[in-house]
Amino acid sequence: MARLMCIATHHKGGTVWIKRVVRALSHAIDVPWIGLWSDRQLAKVPEEGRAFLCNWNGRFPRAIWDRSDVAFLHLVRDPRDILLSGCGYHLSAPVKGEKFLHQPRADLGGATYQEHLNALADPAERLLFEMENKHAETLAEMRAWPWGDPRATELRYEALMADRDGTLFGRALTALGLKGAELAAGLKAFWDNSLFGGLSRAEARTGRLESHIASAGRLQRWRRELPRAVGEIYADRFGADLIALGYEKDTSWVETLPVPPAAA
Template sequence: MTTARFICIGTHHKTGTIWMRKVWRAISNDQEIPFMQVYRPKRLADLPESGPQICVNWSSSFPRRLMNMPEARFIHIIRDPRDVLLSGMRYHRVAPLANEKFLRIPNPEWGGMTYQKYINALETDHERLIFEMENKHHETLEQMLKWPYGHEGAADIKYEDLIEDTDCAMFRGILEGFAIEGLDIDRAVQSYWDLSLFGGLKKDDDRSDRVNLHVNSGAKAQWVRKMPREIAEIYAERYADALKTLGYAEDSSWVETCRPAAEIEAAAA
């Protein structure tokens, strides 16, 4: 393959975006590698003619021309959609509006209320989870499914594996395989460890307020404990194929793992 110069990082909403943004900003600052968001093809005119470049897209919707460039390599991160649903509903109720534009746009379908006001106006978590499922979550899941899996220049990673990469072996292995010209792998791995929940951010006091707002728990498969059976049944009916395609569930037997909402609420009390 052609020598790689462009390292491109793609995530989806609630799949480690804040984490990756901090990691790659730190790598950029430490190694003086240009950093830019790339959503529109016109940004490709800003790519340097030599040396490395960090390109990010937080919906993993990179321009096709960049995807086809032989000198580009991609890290693409997905997460169990069931955990994305739970995390999204919780976060969207309290997220600062300056951080998420879609939360503050009035919608006539919701009586002129914004996403955040509407979801908070609902009376139960059941209603909130259904609303989230039918709106931002559906959009995020569609983006995950649209990614060109199997791309020869891409490493497709599950958030669940990355959050357990406590010795940084996975992250290092990907960078070594990519061999990005001008990227110091040892320093990049150090930045990654410094800004990971299993590393430099293990203690709450070491995290910024924004990171704490996003991170309720870094654990995987939170849906086992927190997704009500009533929601799981609806989710499986709508998204069983998506879970299978993304490698998270072969069938819908997982629904039986979930407890009824009343049991979850009683345990929390």
């Protein structure tokens, strides 16, 4: 059984969901969770006892990967839906947790990421800006994950959203070493914090949670919301990444995208 249970997500790829699950599970079974954002937090890793080590950008320090007492859970999402979700969220996301949106940038003439995004009136231009900025960074992190490591359980957001009975998530928790009452606590935390479970009612999604999941977790938004002109650029820029991540076999998906009607 792994002593250190490492959980990784990516920006706008189910992070808020998994973070809430981990917090609830940590409290229920009295195992601490530690945010491990860089080498600076390595001193917080306990020398004895179990802990959840979390990173919401899909990156763990090399020192963690070199250990023999670790197991990993890694969640990814269709990057095209991450693009749409991120672009919408970044228009109004607060400073807390998203400082990068509110820092003046020399390459934007002193404007912040959020200010520049809001100044773009054309939705397609907003998507293109998002694509070449935060989205490119997030996709690079997804590709940089050490795929194929036998200690890692790989999950897809899309499959997890269909996991109504918790079978898939339960297997992932089992791979981390949880069983019996602890496994049951993990499944309860998963259900309580899922959009098809405890958060199925809109009134249950308040505060920052509401803004984080404004689309209610809809899947394959890109099929309806990604303009073909943007999709063509995306396929040229990131088509190979979609294939490498297993979301596509080629770039023919672009032909299925909606074409906005011509202006009168």
